[in-house]
Amino acid sequence: xxxxxxxxxxxxxxxxxxxxxxxxxxxxxxxxxxxxxxxxxxxxxxxxxxxxxxxxxxxxxxxxxxxxxxxxxxxxxxxxxxxxxxxxxxxxxxxxxxxxxxxxxxxxxxxxxxxxxxxxxxxxxxxxxxxxxxxxxxxxxxxxxxxxxxxxxxxxxxxxxxxxxxxxxxxxxxxxxxxxxxxxxxxxxxxxxxxxxxxxxxxxxxxxxxxxxxxxxxxxxxxxxxxxxxxxxxxxxxxxxxxxxxxxxxxxxxxxxxxxxxxxxxxxxxxxxxxxxxxxxxxxxxxxxxxxxxxxxxxxxxxxxxxxxxxxxxxxxxxxxxxxxxxxxxxxxxxxxxxxxxxxxxxxxxxxxxxxxxxxx
Numbered sequence: 001x002x003x004x005x006x007x008x009x010x011x012x013x014x015x016x017x018x019x020x021x022x023x024x025x026x027x028x029x030x031x032x033x034x035x036x037x038x039x040x041x042x043x044x045x046x047x048x049x050x051x052x053x054x055x056x057x058x059x060x061x062x063x064x065x066x067x068x069x070x071x072x073x074x075x076x077x078x079x080x081x082x083x084x085x086x087x088x089x090x091x092x093x094x095x096x097x098x099x100x101x102x103x104x105x106x107x108x109x110x111x112x113x114x115x116x117x118x119x120x121x122x123x124x125x126x127x128x129x130x131x132x133x134x135x136x137x138x139x140x141x142x143x144x145x146x147x148x149x150x151x152x153x154x155x156x157x158x159x160x161x162x163x164x165x166x167x168x169x170x171x172x173x174x175x176x177x178x179x180x181x182x183x184x185x186x187x188x189x190x191x192x193x194x195x196x197x198x199x200x201x202x203x204x205x206x207x208x209x210x211x212x213x214x215x216x217x218x219x220x221x222x223x224x225x226x227x228x229x230x231x232x233x234x235x236x237x238x239x240x241x242x243x244x245x246x247x248x249x250x251x252x253x254x255x256x257x258x259x260x261x262x263x264x265x266x267x268x269x270x271x272x273x274x275x276x277x278x279x280x281x282x283x284x285x286x287x288x289x290x291x292x293x294x295x296x297x298x299x300x301x302x303x304x305x306x307x308x309x310x311x312x313x314x315x316x317x318x319x320x321x322x323x324x325x326x327x328x329x330x331x332x333x334x335x336x337x338x339x340x341x342x343x344x345x346x347x348x349x350x351x352x353x354x355x356x357x358x359x360x361x
Contacts, residue, residue, distance in 0.1 A: 034062035041075025041088030047333035090179025098274040105301035111275035112299035113346035117336035121256040123242035135248035136191035145209030171210030172231040179294040190285025250287035264289030317350035
């Protein structure tokens with residue numbers, strides 16, 4: 001792992017210089033787990049990383065972690081340039097990413113494992129309206145401006161007996177790229193009618209109806225201040241602040257809950273990813289369970305520059321994928337855990353982290 005200042009993020013220069021010096025001299029610490037780590041990446045993992053950091057540092061009091069939530073793309077770039085010890089991501093590494101990672105991680109490159117699952121709910125700001133039912137085609141039509149009123153005939157048909165107000169619907173969405181947006185796109189694609197609309201990928205199309213904000217962290221405030229608003233939001237941001245829609249999965253309508261998300265996660269597909277990583281894919285739009293969500297990953301090098309740094313990174317990765325770490329993030333950060341099968345394979349993968357030219361595991 002190279003220790004050099006980051007050229008394109010001046011705000012992190014002091015942070016990286018301090019942590020880099022600590023980590024590159026880690027060999028002096030001997031066999032103990034001690035030192036400081038730098039991580040950069042997705043803002044969606046800010047809360048779980050805080051929960052993991054507290055638990056890990058409590059178990060290893062001579063350790064610390066500095067995390068900068070600059071975004072998924074910045075996390076990848078920092079890891080590939082050797083300016084972060086690991087990256088938090090909201091999607092798995094690609095084959096191209098793996099090739100790029102060899103420049104800083106050595107010939108075995110980097111790998112990523114699932115560390116959390118975040119449920120995505122549909123929050124709305126309509127006084128007195130509770131448990132409204134919506135499906136993929138209705139939501140796609142709302143965000144494309146094809147349905148503009150809460151008392152639209154198509155919403156009434158899905159909600160017989162519900163008093164729907166004669167108010168405008170105001171979709172709220174963020175311009176920034178996000179795994180959350182990608183999850184919404186996958187949910188839309190699970191219904192043939194919704195899939196016919198302009199595709200939603202990691203970024204909402206510029207033609208999306210309603211009002212936009214720059215960052216996902218601004219969505220909740222915008223919904224709170226806008227009568228008739230509707231938005232896709234992560235579970236932690238929704239909290240108890242907003243009403244949420246009951247969504248369609250297969251032939252069932254399911255409310256977003258921890259238990260419903262856990263059922264969907266248990267039915268997710270686990271497979272191998274580039275570099276020997278682990279992929280967990282939710283079956284978007286399908287039952288059983290609430291399968292609208294996105295998987296958070298952490299990416300590590302297979303090889304680090306010295307044994308002490310390798311032990312430090314491996315210690316963090318083992319904690320995060322272990323029972324204690326997962327209990328912390330579930331309780332304090334309101335995110336779900338990957339499936340048992342995914343975590344077992346992830347622990348095996350992080351066990352391969354080592355120093356260059358050192359077979360110690």
